[in-house]
Amino acid sequence: xxxxxxxxxxxxxxxxxxxxxxxxxxxxxxxxxxxxxxxxxxxxxxxxxxxxxxxxxxxxxxxxxxxxxxxxxxxxxxxxxxxxxxxxxxxxxxxxxxxxxxxxxxxxxxxxxxxxxxxxxxxxxxxxxxxxxxxxxxxxxxxxxxxxxxxxxxxxxxxxxxxxxxxxxxxxxxxxxxxxxxxxxxx
Numbered sequence: 001x002x003x004x005x006x007x008x009x010x011x012x013x014x015x016x017x018x019x020x021x022x023x024x025x026x027x028x029x030x031x032x033x034x035x036x037x038x039x040x041x042x043x044x045x046x047x048x049x050x051x052x053x054x055x056x057x058x059x060x061x062x063x064x065x066x067x068x069x070x071x072x073x074x075x076x077x078x079x080x081x082x083x084x085x086x087x088x089x090x091x092x093x094x095x096x097x098x099x100x101x102x103x104x105x106x107x108x109x110x111x112x113x114x115x116x117x118x119x120x121x122x123x124x125x126x127x128x129x130x131x132x133x134x135x136x137x138x139x140x141x142x143x144x145x146x147x148x149x150x151x152x153x154x155x156x157x158x159x160x161x162x163x164x165x166x167x168x169x170x171x172x173x174x175x176x177x178x179x180x181x182x183x184x185x186x187x
Contacts, residue, residue, distance in 0.1 A: 016077050024090040025068045028141040032109055034059015047119040054112050061107035063139030066100050067167060069093030071155055087155045092145055094153050096163040103169050107137040117184070125184040131177065138174040 069090030146165030
């Protein structure tokens with residue numbers, strides 16, 4: 001038998017005891033909706049060209065966060081399941097913070113892109129580029145975790161004391177950079 005039902009760690013006849021698996025699931029997704037303004041500048045000289053693009057956007061970022069968890073407790077005796085009980089909540093995802101949360105906030109997004117192009121033959125270009133994206137007020141999954149745990153509510157226990165962990169929406173700035181290379185054919 002497989003005590004946790006996950007295909008791993010099969011029991012032998014000597015296996016006796018309690019097996020506990022706790023799973024926490026935390027997902028955050030961000031959507032930006034807003035207006036964007038931008039400028040594109042191009043310099044050309046012989047077979048070379050340089051494109052510089054700047055964009056600036058004002059709008060709203062909607063952050064959706066889902067927190068869930070589960071615990072499975074299995075008692076075994078000589079490799080045979082004696083009892084199996086499933087509970088809502090894991091370790092950092094407990095009834096005090098589990099659920100779906102959605103929040104919208106004012107945000108700013110900006111992007112800069114620089115592309116250097118070289119014409120190889122008539123209408124065939126080789127392109128090298130760099131871009132930088134900055135986004136304010138992004139909800140990242142790791143920032144939504146409250147590390148304070150009140151264990152009284154584990155395994156369907158009644159909450160005694162402070163309700164922890166709790167969900168408190170937290171946002172931070174996000175930036176990303178990238179390099180690109182490509183071939184462009186114009187006709």
